Amino acid sequence: MATPSREVTSIAGGSARRALERRDLLTRWALILPAGLVLVGLMLLPMLLMALMSWLEPGSFGGVRWGHYTPEAYIKFLFDRNLDDSLSLNTDYLSIFSRSFGLAFITMLITLLIGFPVSLYIALQTPRRRQWLIFLVTIPFWTNLLVRTYAWILLLRNGGLIESGLKQMGLLQGSLDLLYTPIAVQIGLVYAFLPFMVLPIYTSLEKLDWRLLEAAFDLYANRWKALWRVVLPLAAPGVIAGCILVFVPALGTYYIPELLGGAKSLMIGNLIQQQFGASRDWPFGAALSFALLALVLLFMLIYALRFRGKGSLL
Amino acid sequence: MINPRNPLWRFPGLFWVMVLFFAFLYVPIFVLVALSFNANQVATIWTGFSWDWYKGVLDNPNILRAAQNSLIVATAATLLSTLVAVAAAVGMTGRRFRGQNLFNGLVGLPLLVPEIVTAVASLLFFLAIGLQLGLLTVILAHTVFCIPFAYLPIRARLEGLDPRLAEAATDLYASPWHTFRRVTLPLLVPGIVSGAMLAFITSMDDFVITFFVAGAGATTLPVYIFGMIRTGITPEVNAISTLLLGVSVLLVALSFVVGQRGQAR
Numbered sequence: 001m002a003t004p005s006r007e008v009t010s011i012a013g014g015s016a017r018r019a020l021e022r023r024d025l026l027t028r029w030a031l032i033l034p035a036g037l038v039l040v041g042l043m044l045l046p047m048l049l050m051a052l053m054s055w056l057e058p059g060s061f062g063g064v065r066w067g068h069y070t071p072e073a074y075i076k077f078l079f080d081r082n083l084d085d086s087l088s089l090n091t092d093y094l095s096i097f098s099r100s101f102g103l104a105f106i107t108m109l110i111t112l113l114i115g116f117p118v119s120l121y122i123a124l125q126t127p128r129r130r131q132w133l134i135f136l137v138t139i140p141f142w143t144n145l146l147v148r149t150y151a152w153i154l155l156l157r158n159g160g161l162i163e164s165g166l167k168q169m170g171l172l173q174g175s176l177d178l179l180y181t182p183i184a185v186q187i188g189l190v191y192a193f194l195p196f197m198v199l200p201i202y203t204s205l206e207k208l209d210w211r212l213l214e215a216a217f218d219l220y221a222n223r224w225k226a227l228w229r230v231v232l233p234l235a236a237p238g239v240i241a242g243c244i245l246v247f248v249p250a251l252g253t254y255y256i257p258e259l260l261g262g263a264k265s266l267m268i269g270n271l272i273q274q275q276f277g278a279s280r281d282w283p284f285g286a287a288l289s290f291a292l293l294a295l296v297l298l299f300m301l302i303y304a305l306r307f308r309g310k311g312s313l314l
Numbered sequence: 315m316i317n318p319r320n321p322l323w324r325f326p327g328l329f330w331v332m333v334l335f336f337a338f339l340y341v342p343i344f345v346l347v348a349l350s351f352n353a354n355q356v357a358t359i360w361t362g363f364s365w366d367w368y369k370g371v372l373d374n375p376n377i378l379r380a381a382q383n384s385l386i387v388a389t390a391a392t393l394l395s396t397l398v399a400v401a402a403a404v405g406m407t408g409r410r411f412r413g414q415n416l417f418n419g420l421v422g423l424p425l426l427v428p429e430i431v432t433a434v435a436s437l438l439f440f441l442a443i444g445l446q447l448g449l450l451t452v453i454l455a456h457t458v459f460c461i462p463f464a465y466l467p468i469r470a471r472l473e474g475l476d477p478r479l480a481e482a483a484t485d486l487y488a489s490p491w492h493t494f495r496r497v498t499l500p501l502l503v504p505g506i507v508s509g510a511m512l513a514f515i516t517s518m519d520d521f522v523i524t525f526f527v528a529g530a531g532a533t534t535l536p537v538y539i540f541g542m543i544r545t546g547i548t549p550e551v552n553a554i555s556t557l558l559l560g561v562s563v564l565l566v567a568l569s570f571v572v573g574q575r576g577q578a579r
Contacts, residue, residue, distance in 0.1 A: 025412070031405030032417050035398035035461055039420045042458045043432070046439035050431075053438055063441075118335045121328040133332075135570055140339050142512070143562040144519040146536050147555040150543050151342035154349060154552075161345060194339065223325060252428025254522050259543060269430045269522075276437065276526070289434040296428055 047293065054287035062280040073287035093271065093288075100267040103182070104250035107189040108197075111246050112239065114190075115197030119238075120231070122198075123205035134202065141195040149188055149256055156184050156260070180262035188256040193249065197242040204238025205231070244303055248296050268292055343559065350552035367553035377554060380538035386449060387524075387534060388517040391456035392464070396510045399464035400502070404494070407472040424459040432459065433526035440527060447529030455527045456520060460513035467512065471505025472498075504572050511569040515562050 057068040078094065079087040122133045140148065155161045156179040166172035178184055208231065216226035232239075254269035261267075268288065275285025353364035371377055402421070406414060424432065436455045437447075445451055479501070483493040521536040528537060535558060542551045 024409075028405040028411055029413060031401045032413070035402035035465070036417060036420060038394075038398060038458060039423060039461065042436070042439070042454055043423055043427075044420070046435035047427070047431070049442055050435040050438050053442075114331065114335055114338075117325075117328050117331040120325065121332045124325075124328075136336060137339075138570070139563055139566055140343070142515055142519075142566045143343075144521075144536060144555075144558050146519075146521045146540060147346070147558055148342060150539070150551065150555060151346040153543070153547065154345055155342055157547075191338065191342070194335070198335075227325065248426070248428060252430045254430050255540065269428075272430055272434060276434070282438070285434060286438060289431045292428055293431045296426065296431075300426060 050286045051290050054283050054290050056283050058281045058283050062276075062282060064282050073281075073283040076281075076284055077287065077291070096266055096271050097268060099182075099265070100251055100269075103186060103189060103265075103267065104247050106186060107193060107250045108243050108247045110186075110190045111194050111197040112243065115194060115201055115242060116235075116239070119198050119201035119205050119235075120227075122202055123208070130206075134199075137195050137198050137202075141199070145192055146255055149192065149259055152184070152188050152191065152260060153179060156187070179260065180265075182261065182265040185257045185261040185265045185267075188260045189250050189253065192253070192256060193246040196245040196249070200241040200245060201235060201238040204235045204241075208234055240303060240306070244299055248299065251296070252292055346552055347556050347559070350549065350556040352549065352552075355549060367549040368557075370550045371553045371557070374550070376533075377535075377538060377550075380533050380535045383449065383452075383532055384518055384535040387452050387456055387532075388514050390453045391460050391517045392510050392514045394453075394457045395460035395513050396464045396468075396506065399461055399468055399509060399513075400506060403465055403468040403472050404498070406469060408477075421462050421465055425462050429522040433523045436523060437526045447527060447532070449532045451527045451529070452524055452532050452534065455523050456517045459520070459523065460517055463516045464509040464513040467509040468502065468505040471502055475501055507572045508569040511565050511572075515565050515569075518558070519562060 053064050054073050055069050055071065056064040056066065057070050057072065059065055075081070075087070076093075078089065080090040082088055122130055122137075125133065153160075156176070157163075158175045158177065158179070160176075160179070162178070163172065163176040166176065212230055212234070213226050216230045221229065251267075252269050253267060254273055257265050257267045257270055258273075272285050272288045272292070275281045275288065279285075348360070350367055351363055351365075352360055353362035353366070354360070402417070406417065432455075436451075436458075440447060440451045440454075475498070479497055480493050483497045484490075488496065519536065520534075521540060524532075524534050525537050525540065528534065533541075535554070539551065539554060539558070542548065542554075
């Protein structure tokens with residue numbers, strides 16, 4: 001193995017230089033190849049296979065029937081097939097999709113409302129304090145979310161900490177009945193994805209030229225106006241990135257509604273999992289996953305087109 | 315540079331939002347840790363300090379096997395993903411070339427695609443090619459999503475290196491391999507270490523993908539914990555959860571320190 005050169009030197013003349021350049025390019029491709037193969041073979045290919053399987057007939061005990069193509073999985077999403085083969089509208093799945101969108105959207109709004117002031121506060125500290133605060137935001141980001149979601153069960157359940165606390169203060173009679181409701185799922189989602197909102201917004205605020213804010217003050221803007229008209233527009237790429245980083249995983253979340261929600265707070269992820277568990281309809285599961293993937297890619301595309309070159313999402 | 319003492323930057327109320335934010339973030343974690351040491355079995359009321367639940371965890375052969383599986387998977391996935399990530403990062407740094415954007419898109423894929431979609435796609439793929447679900451399938455799936463976590467810090471570190479160092483080595487008649495081995499690689503170590511640690515944590519913590527592609531014998535710690543939570547809340551769950559949190563926090567802190575060192579040098 002040889003390392004590629006940072007720039008192919010141009011001391012040599014035309015053809016020699018081209019030969020060097022070709023060698024450099026080959027080295028680079030050879031270095032990228034292993035990672036590329038893993039990503040194509042175990043990520044891209046499986047997703048294409050999934051798309052293909054969504055157009056197959058389901059096997060009777062799970063699995064698929066290869067070679068038997070049918071759009072049934074996509075029809076099933078909207079319609080029930082009656083005994084006489086006619087279709088009638090079934091909004092069950094659609095309502096799970098719209099509920100997921102609603103929960104993910106509200107999560108995005110709440111995390112933004114909390115995350116922006118917090119990022120602003122951190123960005124205004126001395127570099128040393130900033131580092132500490134960001135470290136404190138990063139720790140939950142990297143610690144097991146399943147376990148942290150479980151911690152909310154301890155807080156929310158009947159006889160749990162919130163209930164007994166409220167009772168002791170005399171604010172509550174009877175039981176709290178919060179766990180296994182959509183509200184519990186909403187709390188869990190906000191809790192899980194808050195760091196995803198804070199980090200990108202902070203990154204864009206950190207790079208901000210604060211003299212622009214001074215200029216706004218010089219021009220008789222008050223604090224809030226300067227914040228609204230100067231800071232917020234300049235932080236927009238970070239805000240949008242944060243919104244996507246919250247919305248996308250919140251939309252596809254599986255175990256938060258599974259653990260904190262009841263039957264009435266099922267989300268797309270649960271529906272997908274069911275197709276590989278009890279329902280045994282793999283093509284339908286593949287179709288649902290593919291629909292989710294398509295939606296996510298659509299959001300990414302819009303983001304990429306809107307904020308081309310203004311700092312990347314990652 | 316901003317002066318934090320400047321009254322112009324004082325936005326009233328920000329401080330309290332920040333305090334509430336950190337309370338919201340950390341109270342559930344502290345409650346979980348505290349309850350794992352609670353002598354009381356049933357209620358969430360503190361009755362006394364006890365190590366019993368940790369003893370219970372260490373005496374449970376299923377938990378130990380799950381922990382062992384987690385370690386095997388995380389170690390293997392970390393080694394594989396870091397190895398290919400170092401090569402790719404070295405190949406990607408420096409001048410611009412054809413095919414670069416393609417790889418950039420590819421490496422971001424595991425971060426952008428919802429986990430459940432990756433899980434479904436991997437499951438269907440392994441079953442379609444006739445691979446028995448087990449530790450191997452889990453390791454393969456983990457390697458994929460660990461690649462970006464290993465790759466990004468290494469790439470960032472490489473971008474930050476002074477290109478003149480490698481040039482100086484070349485001027486002193488070092489072969490390209492020699493230059494890499496003796497100059498670039500030693501400077502790259504902090505990036506590699508922090509990338510590998512992040513990959514390790516990500517693999518240790520993964521639940522959704524493992525849940526789909528692990529066969530009966532390949533239960534990892536998070537999957538086992540999920541099963542425990544579903545059958546009922548016991549103090550053992552608190553104890554094992556606390557242990558898992560402790561490992562992550564330790565590794566993040568280490569990775570943070572290594573990263574700081576790297577920057578200071």
